Amino acid sequence: xxxxxxxxxxxxxxxxxxxxxxxxxxxxxxxxxxxxxxxxxxxxxxxxxxxxxxxxxxxxxxxxxxxxxxxxxxxxxxxxxxxxxxxxxxxxxxxxxxxxxxxxxxxxxxxxxxxxxxxxxxxxxxxxxxxxxxxxxxxxxxxxxxxxxxxxxxxxxxxxxxxxxxxxxxxxxxxxxxxxxxxxxxxxxxxx
Numbered sequence: 001x002x003x004x005x006x007x008x009x010x011x012x013x014x015x016x017x018x019x020x021x022x023x024x025x026x027x028x029x030x031x032x033x034x035x036x037x038x039x040x041x042x043x044x045x046x047x048x049x050x051x052x053x054x055x056x057x058x059x060x061x062x063x064x065x066x067x068x069x070x071x072x073x074x075x076x077x078x079x080x081x082x083x084x085x086x087x088x089x090x091x092x093x094x095x096x097x098x099x100x101x102x103x104x105x106x107x108x109x110x111x112x113x114x115x116x117x118x119x120x121x122x123x124x125x126x127x128x129x130x131x132x133x134x135x136x137x138x139x140x141x142x143x144x145x146x147x148x149x150x151x152x153x154x155x156x157x158x159x160x161x162x163x164x165x166x167x168x169x170x171x172x173x174x175x176x177x178x179x180x181x182x183x184x185x186x187x188x189x190x191x192x
Contacts, residue, residue, distance in 0.1 A: 001082060005090045006078040006163045008079050009077065010024035010027075010077050011023050011075070012072065017060075021054075022039065023052050032046070039056065039078070041138025043082075070173055078137050096177070098177055099127075101175060102124075105119050105150055118151055118153070119150050124176060126182075127183065128146055130145055137165075137175050141155070
């Protein structure tokens with residue numbers, strides 16, 4: 001379980017069909033092998049650990065469903081350690097189970113924010129609502145507006161500078177995780 005509040009960005013050292021290696025600086029004080037870590041919002045298991053590196057294994061399902069296939073050496077990724085019972089609960093509940101990929105349709109710079117408009121798969125649109133929350137590359141964000149199969153988010157300068165959004169541009173793919181509660185409600189009501 002995560003909150004969607006990114007702790008730092010790491011750098012991809014290597015990625016291949018079954019393995020991802022990332023370097024970072026600040027998140028290593030309490031990580032051990034076997035822990036969960038969110039990388040671009042994807043819940044992955046730490047399988048190897050160095051002084052400033054961590055490695056994860058990647059399943060075919062994870063590669064297919066997420067934007068991991070777009071990553072290359074030296075790309076930046078968002079990192080968040082799993083919650084502990086004494087953590088602050090900023091953001092919202094993020095499982096790290098990616099529902100699908102979206103694509104950035106536009107980025108408009110405003111005086112105190114950048115507005116990203118993202119095209120989402122039609123299958124996810126029913127879970128996206130104005131002023132609801134969504135995790136984009138693991139970042140907890142509020143939906144500013146929704147129109148058809150697109151939604152907009154307003155990213156403040158702090159979030160822009162402390163996540164991989166600083167490098168995001170029109171056409172980039174992003175990982176999307178919608179509100180788990182909406183999916184449970186839909187499932188429960190489907191029987192009626």
